[in-house]
Amino acid sequence: MNEYRVKGLSCGGCAQRIEDELKQLEHGKDSSLSYKSGKLTISPQISMSKVNKILKSDGAYIAHQLNDEHNHSDSHAHVTDEHHGHDHSHGDHGHDHSHADSNKKILTLLITSGVIYTAALLLDGVIDQQAIILLYLAATIISGYTTFMRGLKNLLSVKFNIDTLMTIALIGAVAIGEWKEATLVAILFGVNELLEGYGMEKARRSMETLLQVAPKEALKLENGQETIVSISSLQIDDLVKIKPGEKIPSDGVVAEGKSSVNEAAITGEPLPVEKETGETVFGGSINNEGLLIVRIQKAYKDSSLAKILHLVQEAQETKTPTELFINKFAKYYTPLIMIIAALVMLVPPLFLQGDWMTWIYQGLSVLIVGCPCALILSSPIAIVSGITRTARNGILVKGGVFLEQLGKIDTLAFDKTGTLTKGEPHVAQLEIYDETHLFNIAGAIEKSSSHPLAKAIMKEVERRNIVSPDPDEIETIGGRGIKAMIDGQLYWLGNEQSVEHIVIPKTIQKRINELKDEGLTLVLVADEEQVLGMFGIADEIREESREVIAALHKLGIKRTIMLTGDHQKTAEKVASAVGVSQYYGNLLPEDKVNRVKELSSQGTVAMIGDGINDAPALASAQLGIAMGKGTDSAIETADIVLMQDHLGKLPEAITIAKRVNRVIKFNITVSLGLKIIALLLTIPGWLTLWIAILSDMGATIFVTLVSLTILIERKQR
The missing domain is CATH 3.40.50.1000 (HAD superfamily/HAD-like)
Known part of the structure; x- marks a missing residue:
């Protein structure tokens, strides 16, 4: 499957609609388009001219290809397609100028139509009415042309969505001579789409800033020579030199040098970690002050950072049960609104002696209230913001x-x-019967062992600054412990069975039983006649x-x-x-x-x-x-x-998740609540096109801003 970054998606509904159209193309059944990440996945056999046509009809376009081999590794590197001479700059890095240009273009058109609209309002009654209508028409065409053309196309192919509703409302308003309202509908809908696009772009941009932690190049050492190479070319066992302030290119082990390293990109932990020869380092972490030579242990695409970035990108693609429900609901909701609008237009004039013009106007207002923009937007921005926040914390x-x-x-x-x-044993209880010998003997027997219990005992011995002698002979007794000859004397170290050669006094036996009841693992040390002491070992909490x-x-x-x-x-x-x-x-x-x-x-x-x-x-x-x-x-x-x-960091992750869920519920309540209030205004006949468009636009802007608050990190008290 080929993957592309798509820009210019103005709303979740548009993305869903494009995806549905792509699925109907030949070889298109597995196509998918994520509104949250702007990632398009399509079969290599699909006709690109048809794909571009579908995207263009919705004001969207392909910004660049995400070649699979670079997908994990250089999410933001330049990928040049030599055959076609295109530079598929992974432009998210610079926030994709083409997208910024398209936003600027829309903004310019909206400002122009806003100025013309204001002029028409001011000149109304001053100049000829025909000239005023021409001004309104010019403003409507400048701001609403793309919506109108999309809506007309959908209307002809009997597809009902936001654009269809807007187009019917525009045609209807013009037909009944409501030029002022028709123009305002076109302008405000344009503003609405622009703000929606900005909101999602802000959430995506925050995600992309997070993904920029990936280093691009490394200083490779080979036969005493230093060469700058791209990180995707690094192989296992390559040596790289990392100067202070530089990023470590991939997971590896320190071969030379000593420094502190900031691992926040991987773990979310702000405190630097000291690293010296033999210690593991993660790709994407920053070398603070010393010079490090690192031996690469994983190709970049297999490194922890690459996996994290890949997972974070993938995380945006999945749809939550809430989103799936909203999308399904929106599918039925739009036709339902059209039926309600038709009833509002027809029932009062036909059966209640209502005025046709008044109720057609009310019906058009109902259509605009029916736009499910805010509803569809209730979830995606909140989800992307939540995933970004948790990823910043190393979750x-x-x-x-x-x-x-x-x-x-x-x-x-x-x-x-x-x-x-911690999964590391430590000495939790000590029973000392012969202090002089206990630590000396324990240290002598355990110092060459790599067993976790031995390490725990050695920590205790070293804490007391005891230097133990080397044993003359040492023998492991399976399932029991160790027997050793030290300075011509025999000693035993191990579990209870290792000291069966002596009779254990009742007081010591009682203590053994007590420590075992406490859940401790016991290591006894004895000579030929008596127990010298015991180490009660537990896993450190x-x-x-x-x-x-x-x-x-x-x-x-x-x-x-x-x-x-x-x-x-x-x-x-x-x-x-x-x-x-x-x-x-x-x-x-x-x-x-x-x-x-x-x-x-x-x-x-x-x-x-x-x-x-x-x-x-x-x-x-x-x-x-x-x-x-x-x-x-x-x-x-x-x-x-x-x-x-x-x-x-677990409680904070749960707090963010709960907040995301609260925000989504709140957004759904607000977007549906405002629509219900607006629809209820039709009963006394108070609903106007102004109120309708403002209720829809207000809800959209509101849910976008509320969702973006998730990105704001509250200062820790």
Whole structure:
């Protein structure tokens, strides 16, 4: 499929109409056009002249092609088509001058017709009436010509939409001699379309600014030579040099140098992260002060940033259930309005001795009230603004449908390890019976081990600045622990079974049982005669977990549930420490899936995990949220990805989602409410074309501005 960026789409209804027409072309059944992103997807076999004709009839045009290979990587680079000599500049970068020009042109026409209209009003009664009518006609043609031609075409092919309604209203107003109103209808409808276009463009532009974090070029090192290359040409194991202030071109590992790096583009975290040799860096992050040489580990198109940008772009394409409903509703709503307008025109004069001219005028006003512009616009700008806001925070929402869902969840299930806890063991309890030997021996045995428990013990040893000797001999005893000879003496380190050679005193045995009941993993250290001490090891709880759970409860999440494979005692301890409302321990991956399904039957459930071993549970929840820090499986499995390595940004994401849902509901209420009020004015015969056009235009401008407020970030108190 070929993808193109389309500009000049004035409203969601127009985009829907173009899509319907494209689907009717030969090879066009899979065509799609997204109003939110302005992306057109069509088959390569489709006739481009026919596509352009359909677009042109609606005032839209193709700005440039989004070649598939560049689609993820250089969303904004220049792509030159050598065969045709065209420069498909991914012009969103400079906000596409052609679009700005088209807006300027429309604005100029509207101002011109506005000036002529004002002149006609002022000269009315001063000069000949025929001249006044000519002025009104000139103003109408200048501002309403394109709408009128589109509407006429639709009328002839019996298609009913906004343009059709406007055209009938224009013809009718002129026919009954209401020149003043007819001209105002044409001008205000033009202003309305222009403002709609501006509103959506503002939301898209905000999204595109976000997408510009992708670097364009890199300084590649090869055989001591430095060359500037495009990032799409970088390959695995290439070395690149990153000077202070420059962007890291793709995911890699620091080969040389030390610096702090700003990863806000990936994680949304403003604080810089220190990086030195051997540490991972993300493409799109900014090198702050030192010089870094980075070995590339992923081609740019596979990097975290490319995936994020691609997902954010894709997120705009999906239609939410609300939008699908609105589009369906608009389809029936327009013909319904036409029937009501016909009844208003015919019933009073035919059956109630009403005046024909008065009621034809009322009927035309009803037609204008029937424009579903504001209604169709209730959702898309709000959704794009919401996705942009969350993406700025390092939270990837893979589509409007998931954003809508996030605002509705009432139950949040958490995996324990790596989500509420750090997934890193630490020494939570210490029992020391021989301080001199305990840390020396533990350090000597564990210092060469890479086991997570060994690392936890070594942290404790190093914290006490103890330098341990090297063991003379060391032997691993399967399922028990380690036996070592240190300074000619035998020592044991491991679980209870590793110290079976000695009789454990009752007091120590009692303490062992207590620590086990607390859900701790025990590592005992003993010599040939006695236990020297014990390390009670637990998974470290994240500092922010308790705060986040409290914030979620405040936001109206009714139930927070922890699911873990750890035993019940550990689960109980972590649950009480973080404040979740329920917890379940001893769960196998399939048990987690069953538990999530069970919860889903009682409410709207989101499951959050670290995305590596939680994929089945994430997939079975109505909404899967992964804590990514860039892991591929997390980005691919979940519907929403927190690019940080913690839960801190989750409450804010839910707040934004709830706000988007509120704004959409509010917009729908306002746009329908104003129409109902205007329609009710027909009963006493008070509805005028002025009121009709202002109610429609007012609603459109209002819903656009309200939707754009989502982009405004409130200052943290």
